[in-house]
Amino acid sequence: MNSARVKTFYYLMKLGREFELAAKEQYMQGNIAGFLHLDIGQEACSVGTMQAFDKGDVFTHYREHVLAIARGMDPKLIMAELFGKATGVSKGKGGSMHLFDPKLDFYGGDAIVAGHLPIATGCAYARKIEGEMAGVFAIFGDGATNAGAFFESLNIAAAWKLPIIFFCENNYYAIGTRIGWVSPFEELYHKARHYMPSKRIDGMNVCEVYRAVMEAKEHIENGLGPYFIEAETYRYEGHSMSDNGKYRSEEEMEIFKSRDPIETLKKEALSRGIVEPEYFDETDKKVAKEIEEAVEFAANSPEPDLSELYEDVYCKECTNVVP
Amino acid sequence: MLYREALNRAIDESMAADRSVVILGEDVGRYGGSYRVSEGLFAKYGPKRVIDTPIAELSIVGNAIGMAIAGLRPIAEIMTVNFSLLAMDQIVNHAAKFRYMSGGKMTIPLTIRMPGGVSRQLAAQHSESYETMYSAVPGLIVLAASNATYAYHALKAAIFLNDPVVFLEHELLYPMDMKFKQIENFDPFKAEVVKEGEDLTILTYLKMRYDVLEAVPQIEKELGISVEVIDLNSLRPLDMKTITDSIKKTKRVVLVEEDHKTGGYGAEVIARISEALFYELDAPPLRIAGEDVPIPYNRKLELASIPTPDKIVSQILQWSRANGI
Numbered sequence: 001m002n003s004a005r006v007k008t009f010y011y012l013m014k015l016g017r018e019f020e021l022a023a024k025e026q027y028m029q030g031n032i033a034g035f036l037h038l039d040i041g042q043e044a045c046s047v048g049t050m051q052a053f054d055k056g057d058v059f060t061h062y063r064e065h066v067l068a069i070a071r072g073m074d075p076k077l078i079m080a081e082l083f084g085k086a087t088g089v090s091k092g093k094g095g096s097m098h099l100f101d102p103k104l105d106f107y108g109g110d111a112i113v114a115g116h117l118p119i120a121t122g123c124a125y126a127r128k129i130e131g132e133m134a135g136v137f138a139i140f141g142d143g144a145t146n147a148g149a150f151f152e153s154l155n156i157a158a159a160w161k162l163p164i165i166f167f168c169e170n171n172y173y174a175i176g177t178r179i180g181w182v183s184p185f186e187e188l189y190h191k192a193r194h195y196m197p198s199k200r201i202d203g204m205n206v207c208e209v210y211r212a213v214m215e216a217k218e219h220i221e222n223g224l225g226p227y228f229i230e231a232e233t234y235r236y237e238g239h240s241m242s243d244n245g246k247y248r249s250e251e252e253m254e255i256f257k258s259r260d261p262i263e264t265l266k267k268e269a270l271s272r273g274i275v276e277p278e279y280f281d282e283t284d285k286k287v288a289k290e291i292e293e294a295v296e297f298a299a300n301s302p303e304p305d306l307s308e309l310y311e312d313v314y315c316k317e318c319t320n321v322v323p
Numbered sequence: 324m325l326y327r328e329a330l331n332r333a334i335d336e337s338m339a340a341d342r343s344v345v346i347l348g349e350d351v352g353r354y355g356g357s358y359r360v361s362e363g364l365f366a367k368y369g370p371k372r373v374i375d376t377p378i379a380e381l382s383i384v385g386n387a388i389g390m391a392i393a394g395l396r397p398i399a400e401i402m403t404v405n406f407s408l409l410a411m412d413q414i415v416n417h418a419a420k421f422r423y424m425s426g427g428k429m430t431i432p433l434t435i436r437m438p439g440g441v442s443r444q445l446a447a448q449h450s451e452s453y454e455t456m457y458s459a460v461p462g463l464i465v466l467a468a469s470n471a472t473y474a475y476h477a478l479k480a481a482i483f484l485n486d487p488v489v490f491l492e493h494e495l496l497y498p499m500d501m502k503f504k505q506i507e508n509f510d511p512f513k514a515e516v517v518k519e520g521e522d523l524t525i526l527t528y529l530k531m532r533y534d535v536l537e538a539v540p541q542i543e544k545e546l547g548i549s550v551e552v553i554d555l556n557s558l559r560p561l562d563m564k565t566i567t568d569s570i571k572k573t574k575r576v577v578l579v580e581e582d583h584k585t586g587g588y589g590a591e592v593i594a595r596i597s598e599a600l601f602y603e604l605d606a607p608p609l610r611i612a613g614e615d616v617p618i619p620y621n622r623k624l625e626l627a628s629i630p631t632p633d634k635i636v637s638q639i640l641q642w643s644r645a646n647g648i
Contacts, residue, residue: 091426093424
């Protein structure tokens with residue numbers, strides 16, 4: 001890995017982590033409501049994937065703040081969305097779980113587990129017949145791999161040889177249900193291997209995530225059909241802010257925290273002398289400022305006007321006649 | 324023109340006019356469509372645009388949504404409305420909501436065609452009417468095509484609308500030979516006054532249009548009145564203007580639907596009429612609807628479960644006696 005790339009990894013992961021910590025704080029203060037799913041611990045997946053998959057379309061689940069940041073979405077617009085403000089990326093109508101920006105080819109924050117997977121394959125189909133082989137990236141958790149939509153999507157992607165990367169973040173818990181209680185095995189890449197090349201990687205290591213997605217990207221771009229990656233990862237927080245995550249042991253938590261993606265990268269970069277030590281302090285300061293600005297922007301933004309209630313149900317040409 | 328030919332022509336012309344139009348569903352391609360609606364399209368437009376899918380309704384609609392996001396104008400065919408329940412999550416949670424929850428950033432130009440209603444002894448899992456469910460979802464447009472002219476024009480309109488449309492067809496109509504008229508500047512959201520009259524408005528849609536028209540001469544004769552018949556055509560949005568104009572004239576309204584009476588589409592229409600036109604009415608509104616039972620297989624029981632011309636006549640006569648008409 002070259003120095004510039006490692007720096008970008010660190011910056012984005014740190015930005016993502018601090019964003020989530022700020023969101024947590026703002027939630028505690030009552031400025032953010034509803035469901036808030038934090039990505040803390042899983043930043044290597046969000047950042048490594050989006051750095052590698054830099055073209056194409058992205059379909060995601062609802063733990064997507066850091067993924068959106070890594071895709072290029074302005075943290076200000078995300079924080080404003082979390083606050084439910086008019087300046088939010090979805091005009092305050094979506095909230096934490098629904099960050100959409102077609103300009104970034106970022107469609108998601110889908111809050112129906114596995115519900116976005118058939119949509120992702122449909123998009124991949126359209127791209128394929130248009131000859132755009134940059135394809136589609138679909139990210140989901142371990143829980144989604146037990147849903148019917150997941151299996152239907154593997155089948156269709158393989159049958160139609162679609163340019164799509166399935167990326168499973170296996171953090172072992174679907175809310176409070178351990179994956180092994182409801183799946184015959186915990187290594188989930190087995191579920192895909194009859195359909196497509198399928199591998200399991202260390203999702204706490206951003207370089208490994210990046211390399212795996214680069215490999216998958218080459219595969220789909222060459223018209224070889226879909227590709228499946230299972231990344232082992234861990235969320236340090238509960239499923240959402242309404243879950244304390246206490247069903248997991250301290251020992252288990254410590255094992256994963258010792259593999260913390262941000263610390264691991266920093267240590268490695270320093271020991272190998274890839275990045276000068278000052279970079280980290282400077283970046284931390286820069287990140288803190290950016291997050292502070294994002295919170296300030298969200299706090300100072302206006303609420304949506306009440307007239308917004310009936311906007312965006314239908315397109316303009318239909319709004320006049322429906323319902 | 325056969326009803327199914329009108330649909331076929333609408334799809335064919337749309338595909339010819341715009342290469343972003345594609346059709347997908349079970350048996351739509353090589354087989355030609357389970358009701359022959361997509362006949363000939365596979366040969367003409369090829370497998371990329373006429374797409375045979377697995378039996379996986381959730382994925383048919385889900386993939387269609389993804390195609391729409393990528394810039395295509397997909398037509399998803401669901402073999403019968405009953406199977407659409409497997410796709411309900413995609414229709415309701417995804418297609419209908421993406422525009423709103425993205426603050427207007429997402430556009431899903433999608434048409435979901437599905438035939439429903441009681442055909443002939445197909446029993447409970449192939450005979451339902453689900454317009455009431457889809458009509459209750461903000462973000463969806465729901466059109467119900469009872470005839471070749473409307474089917475052709477409304478389907479073309481649906482394909483080129485920028486919102487998801489649930490396009491309802493009726494299984495018994497496909498082989499029916501119907502009058503066809505080419506119309507300029509067609510408005511798919513407008514109800515059709517099928518027959519003008521002075522004393523009673525009958526609202527209906529889909530196949531019940533024909534049962535009502537069969538019943539009307541006898542009703543007019545027995546009661547010595549003239550009946551106005553309105554085909555609603557568009558269930559969401561509902562053309563309240565045409566309904567209102569008619570009721571202000573006739574002062575009486577009956578709604579005939581094939582769906583179950585409890586929570587049927589008619590319940591919504593009558594509620595709206597009661598709210599807006601209560602003092603215009605000279606008699607309480609009447610609903611003639613399907614019985615509150617799953618549709619039985621046996622032909623005698625099946626016919627007993629839905630309105631027929633005879634039942635429409637007898638129920639209206641009974642209602643008129645009770646209300647001094």
